[in-house]
Amino acid sequence: MTIGSERTERFSGHESFVCRYGWLPKIYRAVLADARVLRNEEQAMVALGIGRNMVKSLQFWAEATGVIRPSGEGGHAPGPVGGRLFGDLWDPYLEAQESLWLIHWQLTTRAGLAAWSEVFGEGGTIRFDRARLIQALGQRSAPLVRALAPSTLEQHASIFIQSYLPSEKNADDTAWCPLQDLGLLKAMKTEDGRILYSTDVHVQVGLTPRVFALALVDFLLSQQRSGTADFHSLLKGAHSPGVVFRLSEHQLRVLLERTMAEPLRGALRFVDTADTQSIVLKPTEIDPQFKLWQQEEALENV
Numbered sequence: 128m129t130i131g132s133e134r135t136e137r138f139s140g141h142e143s144f145v146c147r148y149g150w151l152p153k154i155y156r157a158v159l160a161d162a163r164v165l166r167n168e169e170q171a172m173v174a175l176g177i178g179r180n181m182v183k184s185l186q187f188w189a190e191a192t193g194v195i196r197p198s199g200e201g202g203h204a205p206g207p208v209g210g211r212l213f214g215d216l217w218d219p220y221l222e223a224q225e226s227l228w229l230i231h232w233q234l235t236t237r238a239g240l241a242a243w244s245e246v247f248g249e250g251g252t253i254r255f256d257r258a259r260l261i262q263a264l265g266q267r268s269a270p271l272v273r274a275l276a277p278s279t280l281e282q283h284a285s286i287f288i289q290s291y292l293p294s295e296k297n298a299d300d301t302a303w304c305p306l307q308d309l310g311l312l313k314a315m316k317t318e319d320g321r322i323l324y325s326t327d328v329h330v331q332v333g334l335t336p337r338v339f340a341l342a343l344v345d346f347l348l349s350q351q352r353s354g355t356a357d358f359h360s361l362l363k364g365a366h367s368p369g370v371v372f373r374l375s376e377h378q379l380r381v382l383l384e385r386t387m388a389e390p391l392r393g394a395l396r397f398v399d400t401a402d403t404q405s406i407v408l409k410p411t412e413i414d415p416q417f418k419l420w421q422q423e424e425a426l427e428n429v
Contacts, residue, residue: 136241138275138283145290145304146188152221154189155209162202191238192230207423208233224333227305232342235371241267242287250370254325260284328375339382340390342368344417347408358404
């Protein structure tokens with residue numbers, strides 16, 4: 128599967144819940160203990176300590192974030208992101224901000240979520256109000272065989288916004304979505320009382336070279352295939368690191384330099400001349416740990 132290549136975009140499945148704090152490490156450990164824990168709703172409620180109405184939502188987010196993946200006979204297995212964060216002990220309790228950037232990349236480029244693709248994947252919707260986002264989602268859903276109910280589009284838009292922006296109305300810490308810590312979505316009130324949201328470029332705290340390397344390798348090998356891309360496509364191309372992470376030209380250059388110096392030393396080259404600016408990746412020189420999704424796809428094809 129290539130980046131942004133989901134056959135059908137998804138507008139539902141999350142129910143009315145954002146991905147809550149603590150859910151992902153909990154479901155990863157539960158699946159390790161019992162691969163079929165989610166097959167029985169009652170069993171899942173006990174094992175995960177959540178209400179019946181949250182089980183489907185938790186499963187949705189766990190699969191969408193790549194923490195778990197469906198396996199044989201209706202069970203689940205660790206997914207690429209879950210294996211890296213929790214299995215390899217990068218961040219066993221999801222406490223590091225770099226982990227949230229990795230999850231943000233997965234949700235935007237691999238999960239086929241319409242709102243994520245609209246705002247963070249393709250980068251065309253940078254400033255919007257709720258009505259504008261719902262309208263854009265309606266346009267994206269037009270090719271579907273069955274028209275979506277307005278309530279479905281409204282809920283999907285709301286869940287997207289709540290995932291990245293805390294609600295002043297909800298003081299319940301358990302309803303907090305960790306992605307809010309990234310500060311990717313800002314809100315302001317207009318003179319006529321509307322709430323406008325923006326995803327402008329700003330300093331991306333916690334975006335480390337090793338997470339950037341994972342995203343860069345994924346983009347170059349999955350979308351570009353040749354392992355080579357011009358600087359502009361890396362900065363402004365659909366589902367590129369520059370667009371998904373909302374990077375400025377300077378931020379992208381700095382991250383490329385830091386990534387060439389350490390995680391992808393010897394595998395990544397930045398050609399910057401008067402005639403061309405391109406990034407060249409040597410697949411054979413990449414440390415295997417940075418081929419996260421490619422390794423997973425290779426296992427699935429065995």
